[in-house]
Amino acid sequence: MFLLALMWGLSIPITKLGLGSIPPMTFTALRFMVAVPLMMFLARRELRVPRRAIPGIIGLGVMGITLGNVAQSFGVQGTSASVATILSATIPLFMVILAAIRFKQSVTPLQWSGLLAAFVGIALVAVGSGPGVDDMSRTTTSGVILMLISAMGIAIYYIWSAELTEKYGLMPIAAWNMLVGLLTVMPLAGWEMSQQSIHITAQALVAITYLGVVVTVMGLILWLYLLKVVPARVAASVQYLQPVSGISASAFLFGDRLGLMFAAGVGLVLAGLALAASGKRASS
Template sequence: MSQTALATRYSPSVGSFAAMLLLALMWGVSIPITKLGLLTLPPLTLTALRFGIALPLMFLLVIGKQRLPRRALPRVAALGVLGIGIGQVAQTFGVVGTSASVATIISATIPIFVVVFAAARLRQSVSGLQALGLLAAFAGIALVASGRGDAAVATSQTTLTGAALVLLSALTIAFYYVWSVELTEQYGTATVAAWSTVFGFLALLPWTAWEMWHVPFEVTATGLATAVYLGIVVTVAGLSLWLHLLRTVPARIAAGIQYLQPVVGVAAAAAMFGDELGLLFVLGVLLVLGGLALTVTERRKTAA
């Protein structure tokens, strides 16, 4: 690598920082926007619309890329079913049963669970500070789920089942990320992402058809706009921007958006739905973000 390339990689430009802020905004508001779409569309229908919109665009990204061999199909298919059929579906159903702010903070624990699964599957060590961060994050989740304020409107209510589903989603998506590392190293990130989305989408279709037949819903401009935003902006554009950042700035700097996303999400939830943020909620947020800082920061240092 040339000196110019090295300087570019380790001295992020103003444009790179602007891209990181944009990604934090795009991904940070995804759960509040999902909550908005769920006002008129049922969970499976919204999820299927999202990935049905994203799929054609994702395959545009793999034109000319490495092809996926047949022997890899079973693992990539299982990855898609895990990430979309379980992870994304659990998140959408969880958002139904939680306030947007609670769901946002619980989802912010995904990087923390990545540390756990990387230690188990990729044999990466977990330090004492990381273990402390994990405990703090779990304590924060408990406070967030119980400290939701006294809001009476349905969009701001949180149930234990809803919080548990969002937590299941965080666990599943974290494992999806760790497992995908092994596959993307062999077959390319864009290729694995596109084909795993195909299989996850196909797994959704029978259940979505059942839901559309049995659950009354109304197709509105808001619902369609939500599906378009989640499919194009969050899934396709967000992934493309993330991959660009990983190629142009150090991973430890690109990962800084993890700290901004929950802040953006909670602010958006408060503005869109009037979520009341009680003292326990605020304390829980501080514990989750503190746990995230301990796990991710220590991991960066050992990897340097």
């Protein structure tokens, strides 16, 4: 769990490093150009799926990768790495809301209070991040909005993928939807490359490889292993550990200024996450 929290927690600061020389859509495409062949190889014995699964796989790839990851890349570009890290940790909040809508589940007053606390925390994080010492550590309103759009898109992806993998298996669904996402991002990346220059530095290559292999593929495999050996609620506590490594790395790499308002916001977000995920749901 600590290893996974470290791997996933470092993803936002490392994305920030890669975006220093490669624009967002191209960066996302390169990340999945690394991840997809490896994932297809690992799932090679399970790739056959029925035709009725294809529409869902296509929708999943577009939602999770084209929307979720592209919005995240633009959001990371427009926020400090510390702010982006804590905003990316709000995915479970959106999962609680979307699951309640999707499965018509009631949300308890305790969970509502957790959601409210977390969104107040998001506002404090955004306001308390400071002006930034340079462009790499500056937070914009559009960046915050894009990070929240990304969190919602990825939350939908997780809920939808859980339904599909229960029917058709995780490895084939993961492999095919990654491929769909890559194929839909590539034309956008091609257009982006025609509009601006791309500089693939050694630092960017390390970032792309880390995100493609460690975060996307190894992270998924480790997450699945955790779900088998510990209760899901315990495994989900990784979400609370991620910001620790992410914010620490952001402060070290980019000199993010972490004031009292930012710290209060982080505390509210993490407390809100704990409350939103706690207890049994009220009966519908």
